[in-house]
Amino acid sequence: MVDRDRFPVQVEGVTLELSNLDKVLYPAAGFTKGEVIDYYTRVAPVLLPHLADRPLTRIRYPNGVGGNGFFEKNAPAGVPDWVRVETLPAPGSTKGREALDYVIADDLPTLVWLANLAALELHVPQWTVGSSGPDxxxxxxxxxxxxxxxxxxxxxxxxxxxxxxxxxxxxxxxxxxxxxxxxxxxxxxxxxxxxxxxxxxxxxxxxxxxxxxxxxxxxxxxxxxxxxxxxxxxxxxxTTVAPYSMRAEPTPTVSxxxxxxxxxxxxxxxxxxxxxxxxxxxxGDLFADLPGGGAPEVPRAPRRS
Known part of the structure; x- marks a missing residue:
């Protein structure tokens, strides 16, 4: 029997299975899961540079913004082998974990996979994997x-x-x-x-x-x-909501x-x-200069009054 709510798609050479595209995730606006995936696919060229190499915290709403959402830092069960996962220290973990397996969204297939999981909000820290300090x-x-x-x-x-x-x-x-x-x-x-x-x-x-x-x-x-x-x-x-991330508001607003x-x-x-x-x-990307090289340090000492 064919499941009409699930079907495979090719994204940059990777096969993904999408599901329940007609499910309404923003009831006040009638905005569907398919439209969420479409938005993230189309905004990817300007969004991905702000996610690259950053451990990702997702806020998922499987039943839409009117239902219960949940934070997800650790990689979920069944993560595809083509999704980049990094085991990193977990400062401030509410469950006392020393390390977590973080998803890193460096490419379009990963972004589409996350959108299909109803990861509406994408939050990142001010540092990248392997960095010596916040950039x-x-x-x-x-x-x-x-x-x-x-x-x-x-x-x-x-x-x-x-x-x-x-x-x-x-x-x-x-x-x-x-x-x-x-x-x-x-x-x-x-x-x-x-x-x-x-x-x-x-x-x-x-x-x-x-x-x-x-x-x-x-x-x-x-x-x-x-x-x-x-x-x-x-x-x-x-973490801070990434530029171009959607928010779980009554209407599909974006940072x-x-x-x-x-x-x-x-x-x-x-x-x-x-x-x-x-x-x-x-x-274009108004934040294109944000990841740029040659950035300054902050002053180390307070100003003199």
């Missing part, structure tokens, strides 16, 4: 209602000038949810705690200068009406790279998967 600095901008993306954009512009004063070149993107992130390429030669310490100093400095707009402390009761600059994303155990003129003009919002594909066609 990215990340700051997460989390607005406390009624603050929103407008306030995040205002803080992002302040951060841009502050980071540029230290020789860093930040790139902005939406989170795909309510906030934003800035990412900077780094030399990859410093330990994570040094990078996190720098990010914290910058966040605290901006909080002192802009106390009505910015908070750099973790306490949630301090966040209403302000933008929390989360510097802790630079901890070696933390979307932005242009600085968009922020300067106040034209910031969350974008859906179809809109992101149109943006890629127009702009």
């Amino acid at each position: 990215r600095l990340v700051v997460d901008l989390d607005p406390g209602p009624p603050a929103g993306l407008t306030e995040c954009a205002e803080v992002a512009l302040l951060l841009r000038e502050r980071l540029r004063s230290d020789g860093l070149e930040p790139l902005p993107k939406t989170s795909g949810r309510k906030g934003m992130q800035l990412m900077c390429a780094l030399a990859g030669t410093q330990p994570a705690d040094e990078v996190a310490g720098y990010a914290r100093r910058v966040a605290e400095e901006l909080e002192r200068d802009n106390p009505r707009l910015i908070v750099a402390r973790m306490a949630k009761n301090l966040r209403p009406r302000k933008v929390f600059i989360d510097w802790s994303q630079n901890n070696a155990a933390k 979307t790279p932005l242009t600085w003129p968009e922020l300067e003009k106040g034209r910031v919002r969350q974008f859906r998967a179809d809109e992101v594909l149109s943006r890629v066609k127009r702009y």
